[in-house]
Amino acid sequence: MTAVTGESALQGNGVLGQPLDIREDPQLLRGEATYVADIDLPDTAHMAILGSPVAHARIVSIETKAAQELPGVLKVATAADFTDVMPLPCIWIPGGVESHFPPHPYGLPGARPVLTGDRVRHVGDPIAVVVAETPRQAAAALAAIAVEYEPLPVVTRADEALAEGAPQLHEAVPGNLNAYWTCGDKDRTDAAIAEAEVTVELDLVNQRTINSPIEPRGAVGDFDATTGEYTLYASTQGPHNHRFLLAALVLGIPFNKLRVIAPTVGGSFGTKGYLYPDMALVLLLSKALGRPVKWVDTRTGLMNSTVQGRDHRQHVTLAGTRDGRITAVRATSHANLGAYPSTIGPGVATALMGRSISGMYDIDAAFCEVYAAFTNTVPLGAQRGSGRAEAAFLMERLVDRYAFEIGMDPAAVRRKNLVPKEKFPYDNGLGWTYDSGDYQLNFDKAIELSGYADMPARKAQARARGKRLGVGIASYVAICGVGPSTRMSKEGMLGGTWESANIRVHPTGEVTVTVGSASTGQSHATVFAQVAADELGIDPAQVQVLEGDTQKAPYGQGTYGSRSYSMAAPAVALTARKLKAKLVKAGAVFLGVPEDKVVYAGGGVHEEGNEENAKTFAELAMAMWYGWGLPPEIEPALDETTHFDPPDFNYPFGTHVAVVEIDELTGETEVVAYTAVDDAGNIGNPKIVHGQIEGSIVHGLGQALMEAAEYDEDGLLISSDLSHYALPRAADVPFFALDKTTTPSPHNPLGAKGAGEIATVPPAAAVVNAVVDALSDLGVRHIDMPLTPEKVWRRLRGEAQ
Amino acid sequence: MDLSLNVNGRPEQFSAPPNELLVERLRDGLGLTGTKVGCDTGQCGTCVVRLDGRSVKSCLVLTAAAAGARVTTIEGVTTRGGELTGLQEALREEHGTQCGFCTPGMVMALGELVDNTADREAPTEPEIREWLTGNLCRCTGYHSVVRGVQRACSAARAGEPAAEAAAAPGQEV
Ligand code: FES
Numbered sequence: 001m002t003a004v005t006g007e008s009a010l011q012g013n014g015v016l017g018q019p020l021d022i023r024e025d026p027q028l029l030r031g032e033a034t035y036v037a038d039i040d041l042p043d044t045a046h047m048a049i050l051g052s053p054v055a056h057a058r059i060v061s062i063e064t065k066a067a068q069e070l071p072g073v074l075k076v077a078t079a080a081d082f083t084d085v086m087p088l089p090c091i092w093i094p095g096g097v098e099s100h101f102p103p104h105p106y107g108l109p110g111a112r113p114v115l116t117g118d119r120v121r122h123v124g125d126p127i128a129v130v131v132a133e134t135p136r137q138a139a140a141a142l143a144a145i146a147v148e149y150e151p152l153p154v155v156t157r158a159d160e161a162l163a164e165g166a167p168q169l170h171e172a173v174p175g176n177l178n179a180y181w182t183c184g185d186k187d188r189t190d191a192a193i194a195e196a197e198v199t200v201e202l203d204l205v206n207q208r209t210i211n212s213p214i215e216p217r218g219a220v221g222d223f224d225a226t227t228g229e230y231t232l233y234a235s236t237q238g239p240h241n242h243r244f245l246l247a248a249l250v251l252g253i254p255f256n257k258l259r260v261i262a263p264t265v266g267g268s269f270g271t272k273g274y275l276y277p278d279m280a281l282v283l284l285l286s287k288a289l290g291r292p293v294k295w296v297d298t299r300t301g302l303m304n305s306t307v308q309g310r311d312h313r314q315h316v317t318l319a320g321t322r323d324g325r326i327t328a329v330r331a332t333s334h335a336n337l338g339a340y341p342s343t344i345g346p347g348v349a350t351a352l353m354g355r356s357i358s359g360m361y362d363i364d365a366a367f368c369e370v371y372a373a374f375t376n377t378v379p380l381g382a383q384r385g386s387g388r389a390e391a392a393f394l395m396e397r398l399v400d401r402y403a404f405e406i407g408m409d410p411a412a413v414r415r416k417n418l419v420p421k422e423k424f425p426y427d428n429g430l431g432w433t434y435d436s437g438d439y440q441l442n443f444d445k446a447i448e449l450s451g452y453a454d455m456p457a458r459k460a461q462a463r464a465r466g467k468r469l470g471v472g473i474a475s476y477v478a479i480c481g482v483g484p485s486t487r488m489s490k491e492g493m494l495g496g497t498w499e500s501a502n503i504r505v506h507p508t509g510e511v512t513v514t515v516g517s518a519s520t521g522q523s524h525a526t527v528f529a530q531v532a533a534d535e536l537g538i539d540p541a542q543v544q545v546l547e548g549d550t551q552k553a554p555y556g557q558g559t560y561g562s563r564s565y566s567m568a569a570p571a572v573a574l575t576a577r578k579l580k581a582k583l584v585k586a587g588a589v590f591l592g593v594p595e596d597k598v599v600y601a602g603g604g605v606h607e608e609g610n611e612e613n614a615k616t617f618a619e620l621a622m623a624m625w626y627g628w629g630l631p632p633e634i635e636p637a638l639d640e641t642t643h644f645d646p647p648d649f650n651y652p653f654g655t656h657v658a659v660v661e662i663d664e665l666t667g668e669t670e671v672v673a674y675t676a677v678d679d680a681g682n683i684g685n686p687k688i689v690h691g692q693i694e695g696s697i698v699h700g701l702g703q704a705l706m707e708a709a710e711y712d713e714d715g716l717l718i719s720s721d722l723s724h725y726a727l728p729r730a731a732d733v734p735f736f737a738l739d740k741t742t743t744p745s746p747h748n749p750l751g752a753k754g755a756g757e758i759a760t761v762p763p764a765a766a767v768v769n770a771v772v773d774a775l776s777d778l779g780v781r782h783i784d785m786p787l788t789p790e791k792v793w794r795r796l797r798g799e800a801q
Numbered sequence: 802m803d804l805s806l807n808v809n810g811r812p813e814q815f816s817a818p819p820n821e822l823l824v825e826r827l828r829d830g831l832g833l834t835g836t837k838v839g840c841d842t843g844q845c846g847t848c849v850v851r852l853d854g855r856s857v858k859s860c861l862v863l864t865a866a867a868a869g870a871r872v873t874t875i876e877g878v879t880t881r882g883g884e885l886t887g888l889q890e891a892l893r894e895e896h897g898t899q900c901g902f903c904t905p906g907m908v909m910a911l912g913e914l915v916d917n918t919a920d921r922e923a924p925t926e927p928e929i930r931e932w933l934t935g936n937l938c939r940c941t942g943y944h945s946v947v948r949g950v951q952r953a954c955s956a957a958r959a960g961e962p963a964a965e966a967a968a969a970p971g972q973e974v
């Protein structure tokens with residue numbers, strides 16, 4: 001593990017922290033970037049997947065002959081063709097969670113087969129594949145596969161799946177209960193609640209949502225019979241991780257026989273970090289057919305197969321004093337894992353949510369229990385802000401409910417309970433230790449910027465226009481920087497979660513940085529160049545950044561949980577420091593002075609007090625490349641690697657304030673103002689982070705206002721395309737008022753905290769709080785998301801939830 | 802069916818099945834992969850191209866129905882690696898693209914708006930947002946895109962070249 005110095009990189013040449021233009025943008029703006037669907041290898045065949053049209057059934061028979069005979073069809077395959085392939089594993093089994101699945105050959109639970117042969121468990125469950133000359137021929141042939149199903153009873157809600165007599169999904173999992181998981185101190189919390197002056201309770205539905213990156217997933221498999229090597233091009237957030245999972249755990253081939261390449265990836269937000277059957281299938285079929293095999297999903301396919309998010313039904317309780325001091329919080333949650341445990345779904349539904357429930361508050365007693373159940377729905381996974389958004393929602397709803405109950409201003413209640421600055425590092429009693437923070441400063445800034453004090457006047461003005469104005473606050477702490485490998489292992493993660501970087505200085509002084517992480521739209525090439533340039537004191541234009549190809553880049557887990565800038569960027573910085581240290585040593589030789597007289601500045605070295613005796617970066621690069629005259633203890637060349645495994649997570653935080661107006665006549669909710677003050681520690685490129693914050697807020701508003709994965713009682717996903725699943729559009733949002741505070745994390749040398757998705761965490765709570773505020777005089781105490789006009793309209797008319 | 806199109810200033814002749822979509826012709830037939838496919842339902846706008854100057858969703862147009870028309874795709878807006886148009890430059894300055902998958906469709910749709918502002922009042926923020934409702938973006942939340950359009954429109958009104966001005970040589974704009 002790399003030692004963390006805590007020294008700030010901001011002592012460099014000042015390019016870090018600057019809003020430099022994004023070097024990826026011109027190519028994207030010209031439509032020149034290559035996404036998976038754009039890859040066109042010679043002689044490619046096209047794959048289509050037959051997903052189950054029913055949610056739960058025994059497969060009686062599959063007849064593929066007619067499909068096989070259609071024009072252009074090269075192969076039709078079913079589960080029977082892949083009996084020697086290992087099942088896709090689940091690698092995040094939170095502590096205390098038992099896996100009931102038959103163990104995978106490597107001791108992991110076998111989560112799902114690449115194709116299901118005997119029984120389907122959700123609509124979209126893959127049953128068969130066709131490979132044909134063209135995508136249209138492959139798709140057409142799917143219709144000619146005859147499958148006979150014997151329907152089984154369906155259950156789509158976690159609480160119902162756990163009830164007596166519910167349909168059973170997996171023989172190995174009695175009662176559909178994958179996990180009963182807890183954190184915090186139950187007895188203490190129960191006692192605090194029993195003794196409290198005030199308690200409030202809520203029943204919450206954190207509805208299932210679909211992440212919907214605008215690029216659907218895709219995969220191209222290419223097997224080289226001469227070398228025996230496989231290449232997978234895939235829309236993945238973690239090429240190395242997928243290589244590990246596929247080579248070692250599914251295909252059972254030597255690690256070095258699989259190369260995974262992530263081309264440009266069109267957004268992911270969590271969903272493209274999962275292992276899906278198609279990734280294995282294109283490789284296996286490429287080998288079988290001796291041709292590259294390509295598969296590109298449709299939007300409907302994505303909605304029926306790519307992991308979905310959130311989906312908790314909760315009963316939550318908060319206890320406090322009459323004067324606004326929160327004394328305890330307790331949550332019981334039924335989490336819906338879907339039909340199979342996805343790659344890391346069980347961890348998302350339990351630890352990532354449960355340990356976060358106390359948010360920004362200093363609470364004496366807290367407890368969370370999660371019943372994670374299987375149902376006939378698409379497997380659950382991460383989604384921008386995953387776990388943390390669910391936690392913030394329950395806590396921030398509770399705080400407002402409590403404030404209303406004791407007749408205190410919601411801002412005042414929050415202010416009173418924020419973890420004070422002097423208490424960091426702060427153990428939240430649920431398993432997380434917050435690294436650093438100044439919550440008061442952040443909170444006050446947000447309240448001030450939002451014009452909170454003027455809200456009563458604005459409410460009156462709105463009423464005069466036939467609108468009800470409501471204001472809602474939501475604060476949050478988001479665990480990011482996954483992570484410390486040992487810590488994650490205690491959380492049940494199977495695999496190292498460190499990140500690495502290599503820097504190679506070329507003889508002419510140009511620099512190549514390679515990182516294990518991989519961008520899905522986070523402008524890594526720009527910001528990692530800034531980090532290296534800043535540390536080395538050189539021009540960022542000299543620095544090239546490569547990633548996304550396991551054959552070229554050092555290992556790393558990839559981009560998820562807002563970890564690239566606080567995991568991979570520190571690896572870049574530490575590598576640059578190694579290079580500098582080497583250049584100081586070598587500089588002593590080149591300058592003919594003792595090492596302690598060598599000053600590294602502006603990319604070069606000079607003798608202390610004598611700037612004439614100097615070597616530029618380019619001169620050093622060439623001299624090191626030649627290696628002439630170096631003593632034996634200094635190796636020639638400049639090429640260093642760092643594997644960064646931080647001592648603990650980092651915890652960005654923030655406060656958001658939403659102002660909504662509800663139309664009395666139509667029930668329509670309009671977000672008329674939105675203020676966000678986030679703290680992501682030291683920021684590498686504000687332009688990138690600013691954009692991510694804006695996008696994240698809109699994503700969170702989507703859950704509050706319109707997004708929902710709706711299943712009917714037969715388990716059919718009704719919202720299975722974008723005409724039935726609403727995503728926020730440009731006209732649905734106003735410009736936001738954004739600001740930041742900066743509390744560096746002590747856990748990495750850049751003082752960085754996660755940023756990419758953090759602003760997705762509070763908006764749902766802020767908006768629902770605002771809407772409840774606007775409707776509170778009608779007796780409304782809670783309203784479930786999404787806040788569709790119809791739902792709000794009914795509440796305006798006094799109808800019950 | 803034997804059909805012809807003028808794509809980015811180049812006449813194209815081919816035979817296509819009657820149910821072929823314009824986006825399939827562009828991407829698979831002509832290799833113009835800058836136009837993206839993000840949905841099956843005409844909702845996302847990643848496939849927007851200009852058909853005789855008007856922005857259309859090419860996943861909703863049959864190739865046969867476009868026969869004889871002038872099609873401009875993102876490849877027809879700038880030369881490969883060439884200078885950006887005013888709109889693209891403005892979007893770059895505002896970082897109006899993150900993963901970039903929605904971007905070509907946005908550039909094509911917004912190009913029409915920006916092109917038309919030189920001689921009329923600049924569109925208001927609500928107008929820009931309204932214009933953008935046919936294009937989904939999950940990354941940016943649209944703010945940087947809207948700011949980019951505002952920037953491009955003021956530049957266009959100041960007489961700077963806008964959306965398609967830097968088009969490929971020989972292209973009829
Ligand atoms: S692909 Fe044409 S609108 Fe989505």
Ligand code: FES
Nearest residue numbers: 899900903938940
């Ligand atoms: S930039 Fe990713 S969808 Fe718009």
